[in-house]
Each structure stands twice: as C-alpha cells, then as structure tokens.
Amino acid sequence: MDLALLRTFLTVHRAGSFTRAAALLGLSQPAVTGQIRTLERQLGRPLFLRQARGVTPTTIGDELAHRAAPHLDALIEIAGSGLTGESGTTGTLHLAGPPEFTSLRALPALTPLTTQGLALRASFFDNAEQTLESLAAGHHDLAIATARPHRGPLTATPLCDEEHVLIAAPRWAARLGHSVLRDGHLVLEQLPVVEVHESLPLVSRYWAAVFDSKPAAAGAVIVPDLRAVLECAAAGAGLAVLPRYLCQGALERGEVVALLDPPVPPLRTYFLVARTGTLALPPVAQAYEWLLRAAVDW
Template identity: 60%
Template sequence: MDLALLRTFVTVHRAGSFTRAAQLLGLSQPAVTSQIRSLERQVGRPLFLRLPRGVSPTPVGNDLAHKVAPHLDALMEITQGDLAEESGNRTVHLAGPPTFTSLRVLPALAPLVAEGLQLRIALAGEDEGLAGLAAGHHDVSLGTLRPRDRLLAATPLWDEEQILVAAPVWQERIGGPQAVHTHGPRVLDDVPVISYDEGMPLLDHYWSAVFDSSPAIVPAVVVPDLRAVLECVTAGVGMAVLPRYLCGEALAEGSVAALLEPPVPPLRTYFVSVRAGTIALPHIARVHEQLVRAAAGW
C-alpha cells in the first residue's frame, strides 16, 4: 500500500476535512480527493462519509487510522530526520495553557534547551492544543483534558491544587473562612468574581467539589490570563479560584487570603499528551521524561 496515500488518509482523518488536509499537505483539494478514492479502491470499502461540512470516518476508516497512524508518524519522523535527531536535539513543538506553560513547563525544560534542544511554544487553550496535536502541528500538548482520541496517548503529570482567594479586606467582610464553613457559599454572593474565561471553569469546578452545587454568579471581570486574574485579586477587585503554585507567594505575603480552607482541596490533573507512537522518538522522549521528572518536585 502506497505510503503517500496513507499519509494523506491520516491527515484527512485528523483534520476532518479534505480542504484542511490539502492545506496541511500542500496539495490541491482535487489531489487529496483523488488519493482518498484510490485508497478506498485498494481497501474495497469507503473510508469517509462526505458531510455538508467536512468528512467523518467510517468504522473501517477509524480502524485503519488507529492501526497505521502511530507507525506512519514514526516513519515520517525518521525519513525527515537528520543527524541532530540521533542526539535527540530536534525541534519540539509544544502547546499548553499560558500560565502553566510559562511558570512550570518552560523552567522545567530549560536544561534541555541548554543541551541543544530547540522548542517552539504555542500558548493555546486545551481543546486547541489537542486539536493541533492530532493534526500534527504540535508534538506535545499539556492540559487538564485527557484526550479521547485513541491516536493520542496521555500520561498524568501533576495534580494542581485550587484555592478560593481574595484580598484580606474581602475575607474580613464575609467574616473569615469560618463564615463560609458555617453558612455555605451564600456569604460569598456579594463578592465580585474574576475569571480567565466567561464560563468560569475553575470556579465551577471548585463549587462542584466543595459545595456540591453550581455557582449562580456572573463574573465581574474576565481576563484570559491567570496572572492578570491574580493581579485583580491582589488589587481588591474580588475573588477568584487560582492554583496554589500561582498564588502561594501572595498568600505567604498576606496580599491575598483564602476565603475557605476545605479539608480536601479541589485538584485538577494535568496530562502530557503525544501522538501514539511518537514517544519513541528521541527528541519527544527527552521532553516527556524531563516533564515527568520535574513534575515530581512541583
């Protein structure tokens, strides 16, 4: 079976569109369509269902993708490699959320860069990072979403502790952490909320884990960077749920205070994800191993 046809097939499977696959491969859409038809004739079965927008793999197409994609990825890396790959110093394209990537991931990978590894970083949302990984834009993706695609392999990396914080003045106004323990979340109704996303995923996760309910709150401030959220909290704007690694220093200094100290703090697990089969490649293996090793000390 022609490897060029398989490469086109896997790209279409990941992209979900002939048009998008053509862009990724540098081919015309008719050429991609022709190659897929040729492969379908060889297989003897349809591989994709044509939809009004894009394509969806048939069961046969899914089965073929799961069988060949990991091996094809590894083979393409070998054929496109150079001497640098033998030492594991090829460029690694990594995607991850801005704050976690900046404060945890990049410092952890600094020793590898000093040894010659080249990094290209995409600060991206988690869905975007996994989509880019599946499409071949990234080699490694980090985030709290475990990929469902069997073509992606995920390793649990680290559990992030979540804390509900505000400036000390707000802690005094509500009567301290004991007030929340005694009266529940209703004592927080008048405290403005700061979130990095309109949907308030961190606050929603915290409310669900601690109060077994959903917050009936509209955020007062939405800013897409957790470091900016912390600055708003420190300035006395309101409350936010933040990871301990980000706000721990501010807590120690007393510039922010915990509004509640639950017996079991909510946690979010981060995963490091790669395309199945690529973990055997030296440059990706080095990054994966370094992150797992560093996370043990976080």
C-alpha cells in the same frame, strides 16, 4: 504500497479532514482526495466515511493507521535526521496548552532540552477542545489539556492534579472573619469576584465541590489570564479561585490569604496528549517523558 499514499492517509486520519490535510501537506484538496481514493482501490476497502464536516475513519482505516503510523513516522524521522547518528534531541517541538500552566510549568521544565538541540514553539489555548483539535490536525506535537480526549487519533496520560484555592486580599479576609466557615455559600453576596470569564468557571466549580451550590453573583473583574486575576485579587478587587501553584508565592508573602481550607480541595487534572504513533519520534518521546518526570514534583 506507495509510501506517499500512506503519508497522505495518515495526515487525513490525524486531521480528520481532507481540507486540513491538504493544507498540512501543501497539496490541493482534489489531490488529497484522489490519493485516498487510489489507496482505497488498492486495498479494496473504504478508509473513511465522508461527512458534512470532515471525515471519520472506518474500522479498517483505524487499523491501518495504528499499524502504519509508528513505522512511517520513524522513516520520516530518519529522513529528516539525515542518518547522522548523532545523539541528543534535535528538531523543533510544537507544544500547545493553557497559557498559565504552559508558561509557569511546562516550558521551564522543557528548557533544559534546548541545550541538547531541541527548539521549542508554544501556542496557548484557553479551551481544552480547541487544544485537542489543533493537536489532532497536526499543528502541534504535544498538548497539555484539562480534558481527556474521547475520540480521534490521540493518546493521553494524566500529567498532574491542580489544587484550587479560594483567595482574597487580607482586608477582605479580616472583614469576613469566621462567617465564611459558617455561611460559605453566602460569601459571593459579600465580596466582589475576579474571574477569567463571565460564566465564572473556576468559582462555579469550587462552589459545586465545596458548598454543593452555585455562585450567586456576577464578576466584578473579568480578565482572561489567571496571572491578572491574582494581581487583581491581591490589590483588593475581590475573591478569586486560583490554582495553588500560581498563588502559592503570594500566599507565602501574605499578599493574599486562603479563605477556606476544605478537607478535600477541588482538583483539576491535566493530561499530556500526543497523536497516536508520534511518540516513536525522538523529540516528541523525550519531551513527553521529560514532562512526566517533572510533573512528579508538581
């Protein structure tokens, strides 16, 4: 079996599209389609179901990808290393994830690997679905997402849980007094809200978990960066719901205060995701393990 055909097959399997696979391989779409048809004729079985938007692997296609991917990826890694036999991590790792978590947690944790020859490239996505689609398409080696992938050639491991905290500037907390404990679901009617989106995703999730209700107010400040949300809240713009890791320093310095201390704080799970088979590649495998070890302290 031609290894070039297998490489094209795996790229299509991971990308979910002949068009995206062609772009990744530097080939024309007809060339990719022709190679897949050739492989299907050799095997005597269809490997993909053609759909309006991309392709879906058949059972035979999934089985072939599962069996071939680790070996083909290992051969590509050997060819790329030039059989030097040198130890350590070399190459470039492309990482995708949420901007704040990736900036404050993942990248600092991976930085020591750069002294061993690993180059890091990061891309930020606010949406978990976009993150996973980009990873599946082959644009990145690893991804950190707030949702577990339910389909496609992806392998996910829970990385850590993120605790969410309801915060505001001290003057707002003093104004509320004990009313927040008695009538917590009414807080939004008294305080303006700082959020990352008009739909108030963090506040809505907090309200559902703690108060079993929906927030009743619109955002006073909407800014698509949690670090900016923290700065605005500390300046007195209103209440906000933030990950504890991001606002812990401001809490300790008294720049903001926690308005509530619920018995079971709302949590959000981060997942470390890779394409199936790529964990056989040394740079990906080492970064994967490095992040899992670092996350024990997160």
